[in-house]
Amino acid sequence: MIRPLNHIPDSCAVAIVGAGPSGLSAAIELKRLGVNDVHVIERESAAGGIPRHCGHPPFGMREFNRIYKGPTYAKKLVAQALANNVALHLDTTVVSLGRNGLLHLSSPHGSAELLAERVILCTGVRETPRSARLVSGQRPLGIVTTGALQSMVYLYDKRPFRMPVIVGSELVSFSALLTCRHAGIKPVSMIEANDRPTAWNLSRLLPLASGTQLRLNSSIQRILGRVRVEGVEVIDRNGTVSTESCDGIIFSGRFVPESTLARLSHLDVDPDSQGPVIDNFGRCSDPAYLAAGNLLRAVETAGWCWQEGRRVASTVHRSLEGQLPDSGEYIRVIANHPIIKYVLPQRLSINEGSMHSDTHPVQHHQLQLRVSSTAKGVLSIVSGERTILMKRINTLPERRILVNLPSSTRDMVDDTIRIDFNPS
Amino acid sequence: MAVRPLVADIYDVIVVGAGVVGCAVARKLTLEGARVIILEKGLDILDGASKANSALLHTGFDAPPGSIEQRCIADGYHEFLKIRQQLNLPLIDCGALVIAWNEDEHDKLESIIDKSHANGVTNTRIVSAREVSQMEPDICTGAIAAVQVPGESIIDPWNTPFAYLLQALSNGARAERNCEVTGGEFDGIHWVIDSSCGRVTGKCVINCAGLFGDELNNRLIDEPLFNIRPRKGQFVVYDKSAAKLIRSILLPVPGERTKGVVVCRTIFGNLLVGPTAEEQQSRVDVSVDKSILNQLTKRGEQIVPALSGHSVTATYAGIRPATDSKDYHINSKTDLHYISVGGIRSTGLSAALGIANLVFDHYSKLGEPLDPLDPPDRINWPQINSISEYDKRDWQCDDNGGIVCHCELVTQREIAAAMTGPLAVRSLDGLKRRTRVTMGRCQGFYCTARLCELTAGQFDRPLCVSSDT
Numbered sequence: 093m094i095r096p097l098n099h100i101p102d103s104c105a106v107a108i109v110g111a112g113p114s115g116l117s118a119a120i121e122l123k124r125l126g127v128n129d130v131h132v133i134e135r136e137s138a139a140g141g142i143p144r145h146c147g148h149p150p151f152g153m154r155e156f157n158r159i160y161k162g163p164t165y166a167k168k169l170v171a172q173a174l175a176n177n178v179a180l181h182l183d184t185t186v187v188s189l190g191r192n193g194l195l196h197l198s199s200p201h202g203s204a205e206l207l208a209e210r211v212i213l214c215t216g217v218r219e220t221p222r223s224a225r226l227v228s229g230q231r232p233l234g235i236v237t238t239g240a241l242q243s244m245v246y247l248y249d250k251r252p253f254r255m256p257v258i259v260g261s262e263l264v265s266f267s268a269l270l271t272c273r274h275a276g277i278k279p280v281s282m283i284e285a286n287d288r289p290t291a292w293n294l295s296r297l298l299p300l301a302s303g304t305q306l307r308l309n310s311s312i313q314r315i316l317g318r319v320r321v322e323g324v325e326v327i328d329r330n331g332t333v334s335t336e337s338c339d340g341i342i343f344s345g346r347f348v349p350e351s352t353l354a355r356l357s358h359l360d361v362d363p364d365s366q367g368p369v370i371d372n373f374g375r376c377s378d379p380a381y382l383a384a385g386n387l388l389r390a391v392e393t394a395g396w397c398w399q400e401g402r403r404v405a406s407t408v409h410r411s412l413e414g415q416l417p418d419s420g421e422y423i424r425v426i427a428n429h430p431i432i433k434y435v436l437p438q439r440l441s442i443n444e445g446s447m448h449s450d451t452h453p454v455q456h457h458q459l460q461l462r463v464s465s466t467a468k469g470v471l472s473i474v475s476g477e478r479t480i481l482m483k484r485i486n487t488l489p490e491r492r493i494l495v496n497l498p499s500s501t502r503d504m505v506d507d508t509i510r511i512d513f514n515p516s
Numbered sequence: 517m518a519v520r521p522l523v524a525d526i527y528d529v530i531v532v533g534a535g536v537v538g539c540a541v542a543r544k545l546t547l548e549g550a551r552v553i554i555l556e557k558g559l560d561i562l563d564g565a566s567k568a569n570s571a572l573l574h575t576g577f578d579a580p581p582g583s584i585e586q587r588c589i590a591d592g593y594h595e596f597l598k599i600r601q602q603l604n605l606p607l608i609d610c611g612a613l614v615i616a617w618n619e620d621e622h623d624k625l626e627s628i629i630d631k632s633h634a635n636g637v638t639n640t641r642i643v644s645a646r647e648v649s650q651m652e653p654d655i656c657t658g659a660i661a662a663v664q665v666p667g668e669s670i671i672d673p674w675n676t677p678f679a680y681l682l683q684a685l686s687n688g689a690r691a692e693r694n695c696e697v698t699g700g701e702f703d704g705i706h707w708v709i710d711s712s713c714g715r716v717t718g719k720c721v722i723n724c725a726g727l728f729g730d731e732l733n734n735r736l737i738d739e740p741l742f743n744i745r746p747r748k749g750q751f752v753v754y755d756k757s758a759a760k761l762i763r764s765i766l767l768p769v770p771g772e773r774t775k776g777v778v779v780c781r782t783i784f785g786n787l788l789v790g791p792t793a794e795e796q797q798s799r800v801d802v803s804v805d806k807s808i809l810n811q812l813t814k815r816g817e818q819i820v821p822a823l824s825g826h827s828v829t830a831t832y833a834g835i836r837p838a839t840d841s842k843d844y845h846i847n848s849k850t851d852l853h854y855i856s857v858g859g860i861r862s863t864g865l866s867a868a869l870g871i872a873n874l875v876f877d878h879y880s881k882l883g884e885p886l887d888p889l890d891p892p893d894r895i896n897w898p899q900i901n902s903i904s905e906y907d908k909r910d911w912q913c914d915d916n917g918g919i920v921c922h923c924e925l926v927t928q929r930e931i932a933a934a935m936t937g938p939l940a941v942r943s944l945d946g947l948k949r950r951t952r953v954t955m956g957r958c959q960g961f962y963c964t965a966r967l968c969e970l971t972a973g974q975f976d977r978p979l980c981v982s983s984d985t
């Protein structure tokens with residue numbers, strides 16, 4: 093039997109799934125725009141998302157013009173949401189998505205349904221765990237991701253080990269290092285497969301001075317230990333294998349969108365971005381659903397996600413007012429070179445008609461993309477035989493690339509546009 | 517070392533080993549009226565071969581006709597179907613397809629049908645390539661034909677044996693974990709068993725030590741009776757999003773040595789590819805190997821091409837207690853009041869209840885009459901909490917305490933329940949097997965910290981400790 097949950101209505105104008113930076117900013121902005129009936133559903137017992145357990149700066153520049161540590165930043169956002177009378181439902185999980193905005197929920201009180209005119213999915217990203225990386229070895233205690241470590245350290249004041257290795261050298265790997273330091277944990281080394289750290293930033297590298305060895309051109313070949321982690325076998329580029337003693341492993345980074353809900357639902361999911369397919373308004377393949385934040389792709393900063401939340405709020409507002417073009421007609425955007433990891437949005441709404449109102453000037457179509465390895469050359473945006481735009485790039489992997497397209501889709505002669513890449 | 521008696525009682529039966537076989541044997545003998553104690557060396561039950569398998573309930577259609585194994589599987593299968601609702605054990609009765617991918621395999625299908633008929637599984641039939649693709653539209657088009665085996669099913673590999681043992685306990689049996697049997701003597705009337713948790717006296721010993729069966733025989737009766745040849749099987753588990761790609765259990769046509777790689781759903785709503793068959797020395801090393809896992813994903817994607825768009829949730833390996841010969845080794849030493857149940861290599865989950873019946877036959881010949889728990893309404897039937905993806909789950913019910921593990925939708929109430937009661941879990945592994953916490957796609961990214969808190973002080977090997985210690 094399905095019973096109502098505490099305070100959650102049967103229906104509402106807008107339901108937001110996830111109270112991280114993107115979900116909270118969307119909620120706040122909707123309130124500011126005068127949309128009243130906004131409900132944020134959050135499965136944790138506190139709102140704020142990932143920054144709640146990132147006990148280090150810099151958060152908040154874009155949002156508050158100041159730099160905070162993650163937990164303070166999260167508190168600020170939540171306070172702002174509450175000040176704007178956003179309805180926050182904690183300890184409540186959205187279990188599945190139905191057509192036209194029908195959400196199935198679970199809370200300590202049982203299950204319920206909520207029918208929302210619009211749903212904004214803001215469920216964020218997580219890291220790739222050991223299993224999905226297919227790492228060899230047994231399954232001893234002491235293998236975690238950065239997120240799990242941060243939660244233990246910053247939310248519960250616990251630690252799972254004393255001298256782990258860190259796998260990866262993305263920004264978040266350095267957060268792992270800082271988290272360890274905070275908890276008195278001494279990582280023995282940081283293991284990176286490439287010949288340089290993915291996050292190349294000297295100030296971030298400083299913690300290495302504290303005795304953690306950076307092992308480039310290396311990867312984990314096998315986990316040693318049966319009950320607890322006892323070490324790792326590390327193989328370098330020349331095939332030399334060495335054993336590193338440690339009592340834990342932090343698998344850091346290799347972010348993936350937490351797109352479970354979309355995957356298990358009727359929504360289209362992009363195999364490249366691994367998030368839901370969206371159009372330039374943030375609408376999913378069922379236009380009752382929109383998406384924002386890192387769910388869209390891995391991975392941007394909190395500030396970027398916050399901004400996406402705001403932007404999607406304004407399109408939700410317009411769509412509730414009937415001011416968005418129909419979502420059924422669109423141009424597909426496809427990456428046409430293997431080096432392109434993903435491109436967003438995956439669809440451009442054909443923007444003739446009601447969009448050209450004076451109050452809501454047409455936005456430029458902005459494409460976001462990333463490359464999977466260092467890339468130097470020319471990106472071209474091609475529709476049919478026509479090249480709409482060329483852009484020279486010289487970039488490292490995991491860097492955001494933005495391409496502004498002309499606002500009108502009139503020049504786009506074909507039903508798809510392709511992103512080509514010619515290295516130079 | 518001073519050895520204190522564990523309890524003053526004399527048990528009718530001492531079962532050594534709480535794998536699926538020991539659990540079923542303890543249940544059967546308890547329900548027949550014996551006072552039973554089961555001794556398990558692991559922190560939790562199911563710590564050996566039974567910790568990792570494909571979780572298929574076999575009909576025995578392809579077992580060697582006339583073997584003890586075939587008899588036990590057939591009996592165990594029917595017994596499972598008979599009792600499963602009383603214990604609330606979940607099952608997916610999706611049936612299997614033994615698929616021929618080439619002409620050689622095609623040639624073997626008739627003999628598979630003949631064998632299944634000889635084994636009493638009479639509803640098997642050959643289905644054409646067209647039927648196969650109608651039944652399983654997402655599998656690759658290369659299938660030539662298949663044998664359909666409607667009875668093959670999917671069950672819960674851990675809560676099933678847990679329920680067997682729980683029923684034994686709720687009818688008077690006793691279980692000791694963290695209790696390794698190190699030796700013992702039979703004085704003509706009684707067995708006095710030495711264990712890491714004390715001395716236990718009983719009238720009969722049943723060795724259900726699985727991967728250590730030969731070692732235990734050596735310890736107790738000075739001869740191994742058989743030699744365990746550990747055979748590892750690795751698996752890849754895909755995300756729940758992949759489960760919709762298939763319906764049936766997809767079995768290969770068996771080769772000379774192994775059953776080959778199976779693709780099937782799990783009761784938890786995932787999709788499983790495996791196992792391999794790798795001889796090894798170690799009886800405990802359940803390492804996975806990257807190159808093998810890659811082969812498995814490749815094989816999986818050959819059979820179900822759309823799998824390539826789905827992510828891997830987990831990888832694991834189990835070890836079969838295989839021996840030099842193919843059949844089970846179930847022997848009794850009547851003069852020693854000793855029954856050895858060994859070499860239950862790759863079908864023990866299905867056969868366990870049948871093995872238990874056979875063990876009871878052996879026991880009956882020892883001349884130790886029992887007062888059966890009769891009438892049947894004296895028997896307690898504890899209902900277990902089903903965590904099948906296809907049943908109603910606790911998160912759908914009132915007062916569940918909230919979801920802790922978001923990927924597997926495990927509630928706080930389910931975790932609390934697993935940590936109390938007669939078989940309260942004592943390790944993370946035990947908790948995983950009972951509830952599936954941290955076994956989903958994020959593997960603990962979201963819930964490990966919360967779990968540390970919820971299990972603090974409960975486990976010998978804590979997930980984490982306070983930062984200031």
Ligand SMILES: Cc1cc2nc3c(=O)[nH]c(=O)nc-3n(C[C@H](O)[C@H](O)[C@H](O)COP(=O)(O)OP(=O)(O)OC[C@H]3O[C@@H](n4cnc5c(N)ncnc54)[C@H](O)[C@@H]3O)c2cc1C
Nearest residue numbers: 110112113114134135141142186215216239385386393394
């Ligand atoms: C370990 C880690 C460290 C990071 N460190 C930094 C950093 O230092 N600086 C930085 O700028 N960025 C960092 N990031 C990136 C981070 O994703 C962004 O900072 C930001 O949190 C993204 O905001 P979001 O709203 O998209 O998602 P999130 O902050 O992830 O919020 C998603 C929210 O949705 C909730 N949710 C998910 N599914 C459901 C459901 N089914 N029902 C109900 N609620 C649900 C979650 O509980 C969560 O609260 C880090 C990410 C990770 C994983």
Ligand SMILES: Cc1cc2nc3c(=O)[nH]c(=O)nc-3n(C[C@H](O)[C@H](O)[C@H](O)COP(=O)(O)OP(=O)(O)OC[C@H]3O[C@@H](n4cnc5c(N)ncnc54)[C@H](O)[C@@H]3O)c2cc1C
Nearest residue numbers: 533535537557564565566570572697726749863864865866
């Ligand atoms: C890869 C794989 C796939 C499989 N797939 C299936 C399947 O789909 N269907 C099916 O029916 N079967 C399957 N099986 C087979 C099934 O898992 C085994 O047959 C079954 O688990 C054997 O159980 P057991 O109780 O005999 O042994 P175990 O599970 O090894 O139990 C023995 C127990 O005894 C304990 N023990 C040992 N020595 C001592 C001692 N001295 N003192 C105290 N305790 C001791 C151990 O700790 C252990 O818990 C599979 C097996 C594998 C490995």
